[in-house]
Amino acid sequence: MSAARPRLLYVTDLAYQARGRRYCDEDIHLAARLRERFDLALCHPRDAVALMDGFDAVVVRNSGPVLGYRSEYEAFRARALATGALVYNPLTGKADMAGKQYLLDLSAAGFPVIPTVGRAEDLHLLPAADAYVVKPRLGADSLGMRIVPAGQVAPLATGDVLIQPCVDFAYEVSFYFVDDDFQYALYAPDPERRWELEPYAATAADLEFARRFVDWNDLGSGIQRVDACRAPDGGLLLVELEDLNPYLSLEALPEEAAEAFVTAFTASLSRFVQGALSPA
Template identity: 30%
Template structure:
């Protein structure tokens, strides 16, 4: 019998209590359909010691929600897991660097199309005021470098005051107008192979596409080949071997695809929109276990 550990949120954090059990159950169920047994462990129980994880066949951090609000301990945990040689997919090194959106700067320098971005160690009103002209836009988005689920993300029109300032390092980008119309395209990969795509649109009057803000999700049976090619180029820049990846794209003002996020820690796989119901994910896990 396999012993697969799925990392879950801090049990003392009530903000996710009504959501993560259903996500965990969906993952456990689809793995069980492939004769793979999984059990939960709170990631916050394994920060200083990996003793409770090293014996597992593999650790999947797929529901490790909340790390963005406890980032120092998350980085400590990643270092602990790496040093102990925990068999973790995706690797602990990826879990560390992918938790800070500054990786987008590195990918942009590698030639991948990312939104124009200004980086700040601490956002000030003067920085925001100057960003409109610097980025050539009348509509900005301000968000923390370490974030998740739209946390502390604010949209501002020129002349509008910033009322919620991100804690610590942050970034400023032009708002991508296409997000309000055609939305964002998520491309899912398991074991390096494309699985399925999902189109995500915000509800009327909202700019955020996350489901907690009323986002509308639908399968994209035939994603644009140009988008798929860009997603594969993004994955090719990652040195570590990945079990899974979700690449989120949106069209820029010129109609070309931009990389919004490379989600490599705990992305929703949208398995309810996968034509195979998630078998590609299970196959990828089994293949890695059987090496």
């Protein structure tokens, strides 16, 4: 399909509830801005397969945790890969869009991540701790996450969960990228109120840390959020690399910074779609 203005199917769940945040507001704002450049329609993730063939590209934004519609998401991926449909972010991501296995792989490879194992026989590889975090491999937004005493963790390490030591971190910080370009950073000064974010002045060392994971993922085009925590030794450890539908927390930014992000996002998406639609 071709048109003077590319046609976008914008996948979002406007009814998704998140603690302390209204994801729908972000997508209403972004969709309004994208309409300046594209013909655009919004749909729920459960409807994407039925509608996607009528559009030049699909943009996956605040579509909620995949756990809520796992079969529909797998059908969407299968359909997109089979037809060569343009999906932004591209479905080649190796991080959250493919599950949590990457945390095990990066931990085993010595990357600066929170130490992570999945099996009882590997628990000895983790630092000793009074308590451990147990997460489903297919979890998101802390769904199914538990904190358990050290003496109770072994029976839970069944291979379908991730086990990490509880880290007494100072704060969490997120670095936001469009394509390979850093855009802004936000942090939560109070670990007990992770949803209350403030602008963060990233240092050169911080950006070197974050870029290491963006380079590893090699996504090419798209939005990525590198979530980290400031460990007791002062260094950063990866918590999550979100490459499917990262919430952007644009409301926490000064107006100028938010506008700069929207401009970068729109330009990236335009290059992505026009590059694929242009005749060879």
